[in-house]
Amino acid sequence: DGGITQSPKYLFRKEGQNVTLSCEQNLNHDAMYWYRQDPGQGLRLIYYSQIVNDFQKGDIAEGYSVSREKKESFPLTVTSAQKNPTAFYLCASSRGGATYNEQFFGPGTRLTVL
């Protein structure tokens, strides 16, 4: 079955630590995205990538970093510079970067900073 997997489902981090969230897709999609969701709010774009070895900042990229070394994978690192990292993180992919393409989402990772 094609889809997007995110791991882990729940993640706990101590303040000052970097942590990496995994996102893998087997849909053969070119574009991948990372969103952050806070309670009672919509999704906000952190980073996106339209092609391997290329990625762009979204609206709230500060304190986050990404890489896109393989088409299937788009890991997100939450660094210690992110002031308020506790949130629900969603990874998505789409066939291409054109904005009419619907995005398909993974199950999410809930990050809690202790």
Added chain:
Amino acid sequence: AQKVTQAQTEISVVEKEDVTLDCVYETRDTTYYLFWYKQPPSGELVFLIRRNSFDEQNEISGRYSWNFQKSTSSFNFTITASQVVDSAVYFCALSEPTGSARQLTFGSGTQLTVLP
């Protein structure tokens, strides 16, 4: 800048009632796309529909229907004969084809609870 407003934060209905979720958007572009997504308690967003700005025809898919009105910048979603399984957060989203993949703006979502 584009904006999506879902004024209804929470809605509760009893099973079998019809319910309409409102979505109002703002954009300066003449070409854009509108989406609805469903987020069940599991957290994963599920794509429901995409509509482009040139197609104002209403769409029906089973118990779901969508009413797109450019004159009022609205893209409302109606569930007929609601069921408990419809309980979820529903997001409306807007994208503009401004040459960048980044411009997908989500509303804040409407939490729908369908009571048995």
